[in-house]
Amino acid sequence: MAILGAGVMGETLLAGLLRAGWSADDVVVTDRRPERCQELVARYGVGVAGNADAVEGAETVVVVVKPQDLDDLLDEIGPRLADGVLLVSLCAGVTTARIESRVGPGVAVVRVMPNTPAQVSQGMAAISAGAHASADDLARVHTMLAATGRVVTVPERYQDAVTAISGSGPAYLFYVVESMIEAGVQLGLPRDTSTELVVQTMLGSATLLSQTGGHPTELREMVTSPGGTTAAAVRTLEQHGVRAAFMAAIEAARDRSQLLSGE
Structure with a gap:
């Protein structure tokens, strides 16, 4: 797994996955601040890399950046995403269609709206499938997010309301x-x-x-x-x-x- 963006929510997901039994050897994180990357290496023992290198060989790519930074990030990693990769977006307000327009058709996209109580394993996350995401993809994301709290699956048209209720x-x-x-x-x-x-x-x-x-x-x-x-x-x-x-x-x-x- 590659986690692109190791801010508060990126670290929260990382910590939850490791508590749930994931191996630090199977996770690579990225952040634009080198000192932040080294902090996470020291704290969790995960690998660090640049965005393009991090997604090479990754089965799951989790994007946790500000919405205004997403297009540039997708331009950077899009050519490196292999068919069959699951891309999980925790970017508020960004539709799966917008992401799908900038990556290959073989990339499955799942949209997530988490909230900050995930930091104490009491989060509430809502997940929605993109056009190419399967039931297995949703189940995979559900398992990931369950490491930080509760998870519900909703049609994507509800995500703005979810953002307003549980996200904020x-x-x-x-x-x-x-x-x-x-x-x-x-x-x-x-x-x-x-x-x-x-x-x-x-x-x-x-x-x-x-x-x-x-x-x-x-x-x-x-x-x-x-x-x-x-x-x-x-x-x-x-x-x-x-x-x-x-x-x-x-x-x-x-x-x-x-x-x-x-x-």
Whole structure:
């Protein structure tokens, strides 16, 4: 396997694969910063190479670069990609058709939208097949990504929505956590106490939602006694249009993903 682009997500995938039993001898990574490559060699014992050399002989090529850098990268590696290679793209907003137009017809392309909780093996990734990708190719990518969390297969037309929900989603939750911590400080709590209260409340609530399978409305109503403190808080959130603001924000993220796909 060649992993082109050893930033945060590239390293996250690399670490997950090695934890899942992959041999470091079977992985080559690339990065435009030589010092970053040496850091990964020291940390994981993987091989490093330039992009064109890295894909020579690789069965799977994982591309983890910024969308604006992708075309130049594909121009560089395209002639070196042999028929039968599986190219896995973690580039936000980039369609499989765009990638396929710059590589040979014998290259299978699978598009992935991961998210940052993959760093702690709690990621959520959605994968979509390109025109030449088989069920076996999808299964291969599913196995790879399962090393960093959960994986779902979706038609590619859903990927912009996936990007807006789970790809960008951690940022929304961190924003809420940040706001709640600041509110606790304003109410007189020490910052470390406020942080612990909020983080554990988030973790516990997510675990409760996941393990019970309860509807979020039902679980919210369990906390919301008539005329109580929670009811007062929820009423204030509704008055400030928080639900509508979240919907508008997620639509904006979807729109930006669509725009990236056309750039």
